Structures are given as structure tokens and as C-alpha cells.
Amino acid sequence: MVSENIESVKRNIYEACNNCGRDPDSVKLIAVSKMKPSEMIMEAYDHGCRSFGENYVQELLQKSDELPPDIEWHMIGHLQRNKVKYVVGRVALIHSVDTLRLAKEINDRSAVKGITSEILAEVNVAGEEKKYGFDTDSVMGFVQEVSSLKNIVLNGLMTSAPYVTDPEENRRFFKILRELSVDIDKKNIDNVKMRELSMGMTGDYKVAIEEGATMVRVGTAIFGARDYGGIS
Numbered sequence: 001m002v003s004e005n006i007e008s009v010k011r012n013i014y015e016a017c018n019n020c021g022r023d024p025d026s027v028k029l030i031a032v033s034k035m036k037p038s039e040m041i042m043e044a045y046d047h048g049c050r051s052f053g054e055n056y057v058q059e060l061l062q063k064s065d066e067l068p069p070d071i072e073w074h075m076i077g078h079l080q081r082n083k084v085k086y087v088v089g090r091v092a093l094i095h096s097v098d099t100l101r102l103a104k105e106i107n108d109r110s111a112v113k114g115i116t117s118e119i120l121a122e123v124n125v126a127g128e129e130k131k132y133g134f135d136t137d138s139v140m141g142f143v144q145e146v147s148s149l150k151n152i153v154l155n156g157l158m159t160s161a162p163y164v165t166d167p168e169e170n171r172r173f174f175k176i177l178r179e180l181s182v183d184i185d186k187k188n189i190d191n192v193k194m195r196e197l198s199m200g201m202t203g204d205y206k207v208a209i210e211e212g213a214t215m216v217r218v219g220t221a222i223f224g225a226r227d228y229g230g231i232s
């Protein structure tokens with residue numbers, strides 16, 4: 001099941017790249033394994049997946065303890081400052097940095113460990129009320145501030161577009177994120193390199209790729225629907 005799903009997601013990535021003349025190797029597939037058991041992750045692993053995304057710190061740490069050490073973990077969920085100390089040094093990239101205070105905490109904890117942490121700034125492009133992330137107007141200010149923090153590198157931007165039935169509706173949001181990253185890059189700020197655009201989920205990753213995504217975060221299309229057991 002999981003391996004067939006991965007094959008079909010990879011075919012779609014390949015097709016989307018073909019549609020817009022991109023190299024399929026320029027898009028990283030992050031398999032979002034939140035609320036899915038380690039056995040399923042191992043199925044994906046055995047099929048060649050090495051990058052997994054998790055939303056909850058506890059779950060991420062537990063899985064990273066018991067699964068192979070060559071897995072690259074991506075923190076994609078909302079991160080509280082009091083949990084930063086557990087995550088720093090354990091993940092390849094924190095996608096969901098949404099305040100300067102959080103960035104400072106990641107910086108301080110990284111300094112203590114003598115490492116540099118890679119982060120993305122999460123942007124709430126559609127301005128959805130209940131979503132985390134900077135609004136598009138405040139990203140530039142954040143970027144300027146982050147450049148003075150020596151133990152983090154801002155590697156790009158991340159967004160979660162609204163849930164829609166027609167992915168075309170999200171194209172404009174992906175365009176906005178891409179334009180933002182181009183504007184930021186032009187400023188040549190220390191510690192800031194807009195290498196990554198983390199955008200696109202099960203419902204809209206093909207459109208996101210056409211608009212320049214370098215990382216797509218795909219859960220349901222690989223592991224099936226999640227069972228929130230009544231909580232959401």
C-alpha cells in the first residue's frame with residue numbers, strides 16, 4: 001500500500017515538473033507521518049524515503065529514537081518555545097517558525113549545543129484566522145531581525161494553503177510565497193538564503209510544484225487518512 005502510494009506521488013511530482021520544465025530532483029518529497037505508526041514509516045523507508053515530517057514533538061522524538069539514524073526529520077507543526085530544547089539537534093529543518101521569540105529560543109538552544117539550526121519562516125499567506133504564521137507584511141521585518149542570530153540560518157519560507165477542493169484556488173497563494181522569497185533574496189541579508197519553498201500537501205502539491213515548491217509535505221496520499229479519534 002504505502003509503497004504503491006509513494007510511487008504514484010513520485011509520478012505526480014515527475015509530471016508536475018515536466019509541465020513546467022523543472023528538474024524532478026529539485027523537489028524533495030517529505031512524507032508526513034504524524035499519527036502514523038513506525039511500521040508504516042518503515043514501509044516508506046524500505047521504499048527509499050528518508051525524509052519524514054512530524055507535527056508533535058513527543059511523537060517526533062519517540063520515532064526518531066526507534067527508527068534508523070539516517071532518517072532526516074522535519075518539524076512541520078506548531079512549535080512551543082518550551083519544547084525547542086528537545087528538538088534542536090534532532091531535526092534537519094524546522095519549517096514552522098512563526099515568531100521572533102521562537103527563532104531566538106532556537107538560536108539560544110543551538111548555541112548551547114554548539115550547532116547551527118536551519119529554519120524556515122512560516123507565512124500565513126491566505127490570512128486565515130486560525131492559522132499560525134507571519135502575515136505577508138511582517139515577514140520582511142522578521143527576516144531582518146533573524147540575520148543577527150548567529151546559530152540559525154533562515155533557509156526559506158513555508159506555507160500551508162487553505163483546504164480547498166480545487167487546488168487551482170491555491171495557486172495564487174503559492175505565487176505570493178514565491179514572490180516574497182524572491183524579494184527577500186534580493187536584499188542579500190546575512191544568514192538568510194531563500195533556498196527552500198516548503199509548500200504543497202496532498203490536495204495541492206502538483207500546483208505548488210508548478211509554482212516553485214522545493215519541498216512538498218505529503219501525508220494522506222502516502223499513509224492514508226489520519227484517524228484523529230474524534231479530536232481535531
Ligand SMILES: *Cc1c(COP(=O)(O)O)cnc(C)c1O
Pocket residue numbers: 032034055076077160201202203217218219220221
Ligand atoms: C498534516 C500536515 C501535512 C500533510 O497533510 P496531507 O494533507 O495529509 O498531505 C503537511 N503540512 C503540515 C504543516 C501538516 O500539518
